[in-house]
Amino acid sequence: MTVRVRFAPSPTGKVHIGNLRAAIFNWLFARHEGGAFLLRVEDTDRARSTEEAIRVLLEALRWVGLDWDEEPVYQSKRLGEHLAAAKRLEKGGRAFLQPPRVSFWALLEAGGLEGVPGEAAAFLERLRREEESLRSAHREAFEEANARRPKKKQRAYMEPLLFHIPPGDSGKAALHFRLPHPWEESAFLRDSGEVRTLGVDPRWPVLVSARGMEFIPAARVKEGTPLERAVFELEQRSLCGFLGLEILGEGERVLFDLEKEKEGIEAGRVLAVPGARALRFRRRIAAYHDLVKGDLGKPAEGLKNRVLVRSDGTPVFHLANVVDDHDMEITHIVRGDDHVENTYWHVLLFEALGWKPPLYGHLPMIVNDQGRPLSKRDGDVYVGEYKKKGILPEALFNYLALLGWSPGDDREKVDREEMVRLFTLERVISTPARFDMKKLLWLNSLYLREKPASELAELVLPFLEEAGIRLGAGDRPLLEGALELERERIQTLEEFPAAAGFFFSDGVEIRREEKKVRKVLEAPETPGVLEDLRKILSELQDFSAANLEAVLRKYAEEKGLGMGKVSQPLRVAVTGGVVSPPIGETLALLGKEKTLERVEKLLEELGR
RNA sequence: GGCCCCGUGGUGCAGCCAGGUUAGCACAUCGGCCUUUCAAGCCGGUAACACGGGUUCGAAUCCCGUCGGGGCUGCCA
Numbered sequence: 001m002t003v004r005v006r007f008a009p010s011p012t013g014k015v016h017i018g019n020l021r022a023a024i025f026n027w028l029f030a031r032h033e034g035g036a037f038l039l040r041v042e043d044t045d046r047a048r049s050t051e052e053a054i055r056v057l058l059e060a061l062r063w064v065g066l067d068w069d070e071e072p073v074y075q076s077k078r079l080g081e082h083l084a085a086a087k088r089l090e091k092g093g094r095a096f097l098q099p100p101r102v103s104f105w106a107l108l109e110a111g112g113l114e115g116v117p118g119e120a121a122a123f124l125e126r127l128r129r130e131e132e133s134l135r136s137a138h139r140e141a142f143e144e145a146n147a148r149r150p151k152k153k154q155r156a157y158m159e160p161l162l163f164h165i166p167p168g169d170s171g172k173a174a175l176h177f178r179l180p181h182p183w184e185e186s187a188f189l190r191d192s193g194e195v196r197t198l199g200v201d202p203r204w205p206v207l208v209s210a211r212g213m214e215f216i217p218a219a220r221v222k223e224g225t226p227l228e229r230a231v232f233e234l235e236q237r238s239l240c241g242f243l244g245l246e247i248l249g250e251g252e253r254v255l256f257d258l259e260k261e262k263e264g265i266e267a268g269r270v271l272a273v274p275g276a277r278a279l280r281f282r283r284r285i286a287a288y289h290d291l292v293k294g295d296l297g298k299p300a301e302g303l304k305n306r307v308l309v310r311s312d313g314t315p316v317f318h319l320a321n322v323v324d325d326h327d328m329e330i331t332h333i334v335r336g337d338d339h340v341e342n343t344y345w346h347v348l349l350f351e352a353l354g355w356k357p358p359l360y361g362h363l364p365m366i367v368n369d370q371g372r373p374l375s376k377r378d379g380d381v382y383v384g385e386y387k388k389k390g391i392l393p394e395a396l397f398n399y400l401a402l403l404g405w406s407p408g409d410d411r412e413k414v415d416r417e418e419m420v421r422l423f424t425l426e427r428v429i430s431t432p433a434r435f436d437m438k439k440l441l442w443l444n445s446l447y448l449r450e451k452p453a454s455e456l457a458e459l460v461l462p463f464l465e466e467a468g469i470r471l472g473a474g475d476r477p478l479l480e481g482a483l484e485l486e487r488e489r490i491q492t493l494e495e496f497p498a499a500a501g502f503f504f505s506d507g508v509e510i511r512r513e514e515k516k517v518r519k520v521l522e523a524p525e526t527p528g529v530l531e532d533l534r535k536i537l538s539e540l541q542d543f544s545a546a547n548l549e550a551v552l553r554k555y556a557e558e559k560g561l562g563m564g565k566v567s568q569p570l571r572v573a574v575t576g577g578v579v580s581p582p583i584g585e586t587l588a589l590l591g592k593e594k595t596l597e598r599v600e601k602l603l604e605e606l607g608r
Numbered sequence: 609g610g611c612c613c614c615g616u617g618g619u620g621c622a623g624c625c626a627g628g629u630u631a632g633c634a635c636a637u638c639g640g641c642c643u644u645u646c647a648a649g650c651c652g653g654u655a656a657c658a659c660g661g662g663u664u665c666g667a668a669u670c671c672c673g674u675c676g677g678g679g680c681u682g683c684c685a
Contacts, residue, residue: 308683340612340679341612341680403621433621438636439619439634488647552644553644567645580645
């Protein structure tokens with residue numbers, strides 16, 4: 001089997017660094033396996049997915065050197081396939097239409113109020129009238145509880161499900177995916193053998209239908225709370241985790257046995273079981289093997305049926321994803337950790353469509369200092385910002401690849417080919433990683449040192465322009481020379497103009513505001529030294545770095561001065577500051593004419 | 609709240625599955641050397657197995673519990 005992986009971003013005009021890392025891991029995996037790396041543009045949000053946004057996306061991938069193997073697939077063009085798959089599920093009984101104004105009342109009505117004792121029916125009526133007051137009671141209770149929580153654990157208020165009226169055009173129905181019934185086989189659901197009981201509120205009937213079940217867990221409703229004041233949420237669960245389900249009443253009396261009602265349920269009956277105290281069932285576990293995290297599983301009684309097609313007729317992300325992954329013959333899905341929980345139902349969806357799901361691996365998230373997922377508030381989260389900062393794509397690639405993966409030894413700088421050779425998902429770890437800009441900068445300086453000056457020159461041009469430095473037609477050798485000298489002194493291309501601008505300017509502004517500069521200028525021997533050097537340098541024929549170095553050293557020795565007393569005044573004259581590459585190299589590159597001009601000018605300023 | 613995932617210095621990784629060094633490497637930080645400045649380079653220092661039990665001659669490693677962080681819990685993607 002040939003490995004086929006994909007990177008499936010939605011184009012928003014910016015590429016998040018976490019997405020880029022996912023792309024890198026996919027690419028490395030594909031290249032290591034000799035497989036294909038594909039692109040799928042999830043452009044179903046037409047408002048944001050402009051052509052410009054798509055261009056930015058592709059450009060970012062090219063920038064870090066990720067190439068893809070086939071024409072990108074545009075999700076927006078595949079609406080027909082998505083809907084066809086949904087239709088197929090509906091026909092096969094694995095999806096059902098449900099009108100949008102779903103509420104407990106509606107469901108009760110659909111099934112009739114038969115089985116609900118008169119007392120409960122009257123109570124429903126009362127509740128219906130008091131809906132508003134209940135709603136605010138719920139809200140109040142929530143706000144109160146929320147205020148007591150530590151800030152980090154606070155949640156946004158959500159309407160209680162009991163009164164939840166999902167948005168959507170009234171009159172239209174959303175298509176729901178139905179998880180397997182307990183009597184249906186599934187490769188991703190297994191009998192755990194463990195018997196569980198789950199308390200339910202006896203004041204409320206449990207509803208069982210082919211769509212799943214609805215109940216209020218007793219744990220949510222405190223003992224003795226008047227029902228009309230109770231803060232509870234209706235659970236809408238699929239049946240899939242409830243093997244051998246029995247609904248128990250007072251004294252463990254069996255009120256309902258799912259096995260016996262199978263046929264009625266399949267025929268579409270909605271059963272209301274009043275007076276229930278507990279659900280007893282054998283637990284089924286939803287499970288899949290994650291290539292990064294190992295065997296993963298969760299109790300399937302927590303699984304819910306999910307919306308596949310919205311009431312406006314558009315497929316949800318998950319459906320589109322699964323259908324596209326199948327049609328693109330994707331074999332491995334490598335994506336962010338935030339999709340782990342979705343995977344349980346994605347594999348079930350594949351299965352329901354009669355397809356074999358791909359293998360999944362989930363990458364740990366990149367987090368900020370607070371351990372939260374990197375967001376735009378943290379700054380520098382988009383690929384473009386790194387480019388703008390003068391980070392080399394090789395460095396970013398290297399850094400990102402090592403965030404959550406390692407070649408297994410202590411190497412930090414690993415080139416692309418080596419990574420391709422060594423990459424395995426097995427070596428991806430599952431702990432979230434913090435983004436460390438300082439380490440990126442360090443890696444960047446390493447790559448800066450080894451890139452040919454001619455390439456660097458090309459890359460640094462925009463930064464020079466940004467700094468207002470214009471190069472003459474014949475300045476290319478000068479630029480490359482300056483890069484050779486400065487490359488190991490800077491960490492990013494962005495720093496180059498400030499460090500080497502003096503090579504390209506006509507004159508130079510002495511930075512007297514700097515203490516160290518003043519100290520050099522005010523040194524008593526400075527004027528004399530500069531006068532001597534003016535003479536010596538003007539008579540010098542061989543203006544090479546080596547010779548300059550030798551001449552200056554000889555002069556310092558003769559005068560009994562430290563080399564610093566000679567080089568620093570020159571440096572100030574020529575660069576305006578006290579920092580530059582070795583003085584010989586600097587003067588040689590700058591050239592005799594400019595050097596003398598600048599020394600002359602400084603002497604004038606010093607009144608000589 | 610429920611379920612799932614994760615916990616090695618300030619940070620990233622190695623070590624964990626197959627228990628046995630002084631817990632290794634790198635970034636950052638501090639100090640020193642080199643030195644004409646700035647870098648680079650070299651040498652050295654500070655600093656970690658979240659906590660508590662258990663198993664064992666021996667636990668970062670296996671088991672249980674606790675705590676902490678994150679994810680999911682939408683007709684968002």
